[in-house]
Each structure stands twice: as C-alpha cells, then as structure tokens.
Amino acid sequence: MSQSPPIYLDHQATTPVDPRVLEAMLPYYKGDFGNASSATHAFGWRAEAAVEDARERIAQCLAVDPNEIVFTSGATESNNLAIHGALNATPGKAGSVVATAIEHPSVLEAATAQRAFGHRDVQVPVAASGLVDPSEIAAAIEDDTTLVSVSAANSEIGVLPDIAAIAVDCHERGVLFHTDAAQAIGKIPLSLADTEIDLLSFSAHKIYGPKGIGALYVRRRRPRIKLRPLVFGGGQEGGLRSGTLAVPLIVGFARALELCVEEQEGEAARLRGLREKLRLEIERSVPEAVVNGDLEHRLPGNLSVSIPDVDGERLLLDLRGLAVSSGSACSSGSGEPSHVLLALGRDKELARATVRFGLGRGTAEAEIAAAAGALAAAVRKQNSR
Numbered sequence: 266m267s268q269s270p271p272i273y274l275d276h277q278a279t280t281p282v283d284p285r286v287l288e289a290m291l292p293y294y295k296g297d298f299g300n301a302s303s304a305t306h307a308f309g310w311r312a313e314a315a316v317e318d319a320r321e322r323i324a325q326c327l328a329v330d331p332n333e334i335v336f337t338s339g340a341t342e343s344n345n346l347a348i349h350g351a352l353n354a355t356p357g358k359a360g361s362v363v364a365t366a367i368e369h370p371s372v373l374e375a376a377t378a379q380r381a382f383g384h385r386d387v388q389v390p391v392a393a394s395g396l397v398d399p400s401e402i403a404a405a406i407e408d409d410t411t412l413v414s415v416s417a418a419n420s421e422i423g424v425l426p427d428i429a430a431i432a433v434d435c436h437e438r439g440v441l442f443h444t445d446a447a448q449a450i451g452k453i454p455l456s457l458a459d460t461e462i463d464l465l466s467f468s469a470h471k472i473y474g475p476k477g478i479g480a481l482y483v484r485r486r487r488p489r490i491k492l493r494p495l496v497f498g499g500g501q502e503g504g505l506r507s508g509t510l511a512v513p514l515i516v517g518f519a520r521a522l523e524l525c526v527e528e529q530e531g532e533a534a535r536l537r538g539l540r541e542k543l544r545l546e547i548e549r550s551v552p553e554a555v556v557n558g559d560l561e562h563r564l565p566g567n568l569s570v571s572i573p574d575v576d577g578e579r580l581l582l583d584l585r586g587l588a589v590s591s592g593s594a595c596s597s598g599s600g601e602p603s604h605v606l607l608a609l610g611r612d613k614e615l616a617r618a619t620v621r622f623g624l625g626r627g628t629a630e631a632e633i634a635a636a637a638g639a640l641a642a643a644v645r646k647q648n649s650r
C-alpha cells in the first residue's frame with residue numbers, strides 16, 4: 266500500500282529549491298563549469314562574471330555594496346566568521362560577545378568557543394514573549410564588549426526583536442552589531458541602507474535556494490569592519506574566506522533571494538493569513554494549547570504551540586503525517602528540550618510537547634485544516650488513553 270508523503274510544514278528547517286532557481290543554476294554545472302579564480306581563460310572569466318553578477322544582485326536586494334558580501338557555506342559559517350572574526354581581529358586583545366539566550370546554536374556555541382581564546386560570552390534573557398528588551402542588551406555591554414549578536418528572526422518561535430534600535434545602541438557605545446538573518450531574509454523587509462548593522466548572516470536553503478551556500482554582509486564603511494578569517498588559503502573573498510567559489514550555488518542563491526524579495530509582500534500576507542487560520546483552528550480544537558512567542562512581531566509563516574499534559578515524543582509519533590519540527594534539540598540527536606522554549610519559561614515537559622509549524626511557498630489552504638485536524642486527533646488520542 267503506498268502512503269502519501271507527509272504534509273511539509275517545516276520551512277524553517279529548509280525549503281525546496283524553486284524550479285526557477287534550479288534553472289538558473291544548471292548552466293554552471295554544464296558548459297560553464299569554470300573556476301572563478303582561473304584568470305587565464307574564458308571558462309574562468311565566465312565563472313567569475315557569474316559570481317560577480319550574483320554578488321551585485323544580492324547586494325542590491327539588501328541595499329549594500331557588492332564588496333560587502335562574503336560568500337560562505339551557510340549561516341552557520343557566517344555566524345562563526347562574524348563572532349570568531351570580530352573577537353580575534355586584534356591579536357592579544359581580550360573581548361566579549363553579548364547575545365540573547367535564544368540565539369541559534371551556531372551563535373551561542375561559537376560565542377562559548379571563544380573562551381578558549383581568552384574572551385567572554387554573555388547571554389541576555391528574553392521576556393516571556395521571546396522578545397528582548399533593547400535596554401537589557403545595552404545594560405549588558407561592558408568595557409570589553411566587542412560585539413552584540415541578536416537574530417533578526419528566531420528560528421523556533423519566529424519572533425522579530427527590534428534589531429534596528431539595538432544596533433543604534435551598539436554604535437553609540439562603540440560596539441559592533443551582528444544579526445543572524447537566516448530566518449528573516451526574504452520574508453520580512455530587510456534593507457541595510459539606513460541601519461547601523463555591521464554584520465549580517467544569511468543562507469540560501471531557507472529561501473528556496475540550494476543548500477551549502479550562504480553569505481556574511483561585512484560593513485566596509487563608517488566603520489570598516491576588520492575580521493580574522495576562519496579559513497585560510499587562496500585568498501578568495503578578499504582573503505576573508507578562501508576556497509574555490511561554488512559558482513552554481515552562488516548563482517542560485519542570488520536568484521532565490523531576488524524572487525523572495527520580489528514576491529515578499531504578497532507571500533507574507535498569504536502566509537500570515539494561513540498561519541492565523543491554523544492558530545484559530547488549533548485554539549478551537551485544542552483549547553489548552555499554548556502559543557509560544559509574540560504574535561505581532563513574528564515571521565508570517567511561523568507558529569509554535571505547546572500542549573500541556575501530553576508526552577512530546579508520542580505526540581510527534583502520532584503526527585507522522587505532518588513534517589513538522591519538535592521542541593527538542595533533534596539536530597544534535599540529544600532529545601534535550603529546546604533552549605529557546607526553556608528561556609521563555611516553559612518547563613521541560615511542556616517544551617518537549619511542542620510543535621513548530623513552518624509554512625512556506627508550497628503550503629496550500631487545504632493543508633492547514635489537515636494539519637490542525639491531525640494535531641487535534643493526536644492530542645485526543647493521548648487524552649483518551
């Protein structure tokens with residue numbers, strides 16, 4: 266008996282490559298396979314031209330200069346480059362990084378790892394809404410603070426803190442500001458033209474582009490940000506990230522971002538409508554469900570709900586027909602409750618009994634009713650045991 270595939274509602278984990286993106290990439294796997302660093306022949310020149318064109322288009326989407334875009338393997342590497350790079354830019358000088366307690370592990374672990382180099386890391390708590398009060402960030406800045414890192418959108422609960430205000434505070438105190446925009450880019454308006462953001466991480470596979478490519482925006486003027494590279498070698502990307510450039514992925518990345526920016530307004534409204542439909546349906550059929558995180562300052566396609574008095578593991582098993590994410594750290598295989606939900610004040614059991622719905626480009630209205638129905642049935646099944 267063939268089983269239909271689960272309904273994909275995990276767009277915060279990753280997204281399918283848009284066919285328009287794949288089409289843009291294909292020539293660079295075929296005839297145009299050159300190395301962008303080969304300066305002696307046409308294969309290299311064409312590859313280099315494709316990379317520079319992509320860089321320009323990405324820069325345009327963010328209203329920044331093309332030479333402020335550094336290609337990496339993804340947001341994990343971009344976050345590591347920003348944190349490691351800023352703290353170790355001046356050899357022998359100890360610094361510190363201030364981040365919120367709900368940052369992605371690639372920020373928090375990168376910050377903790379800096380202890381081995383003589384630096385400090387500070388975690389600032391968030392409110393029950395998941396939002397951080399900018400004044401709490403300002404209060405955590407000390408004389409040795411090099412960098413503040415606050416994500417533009419949280420990966421689990423989708424909340425959108427006031428990063429523009431935090432960035433202004435940072436510059437007033439002479440501190441760099443980094444934001445992890447892996448979840449935010451292409452989903453909410455994000456122009457860097459009039460912001461004080463110094464470093465911004467993003468990734469292609471969250472925006473219907475290919476996996477394995479991302480970028481770090483590095484401010485070049487007022488002030489020019491100095492970073493120590495993580496990867497040394499042939500000196501690509503202005504010496505900040507050596508290694509042969511992934512031309513097809515870079516071309517796909519640019520197309521993916523352009524499409525998201527072009528379609529952002531309409532798609533955001535559509536997803537917000539579907540998300541609200543899902544929320545209201547769950548509110549009606551599972552009234553005990555608790556929504557995690559602020560609803561107003563939130564990604565349009567994200568809904569995270571916790572269900573009191575149910576076994577989280579069993580809940581996920583009973584939701585096999587839905588591709589959703591749980592409230593535990595599955596990425597590490599540890600099954601530990603999510604640090605984000607604990608930081609919101611949820612207890613361990615409630616944190617484990619959490620479902621993150623990530624709606625996206627492929628999500629249809631009929632799937633919303635099916636998802637809400639599946640959740641209600643899974644909860645009823647446990648309550649009747």
Ligand SMILES: Cc1ncc(COP(=O)(O)O)c(C=O)c1O
Pocket residue numbers: 277278338339340341342369371416418419420445446447448467468469470479
């Ligand atoms: C907020 C955030 N930062 C960083 C990452 C890591 O991105 P990548 O998979 O591109 O390394 C993710 C992906 O889960 C994320 O949601």
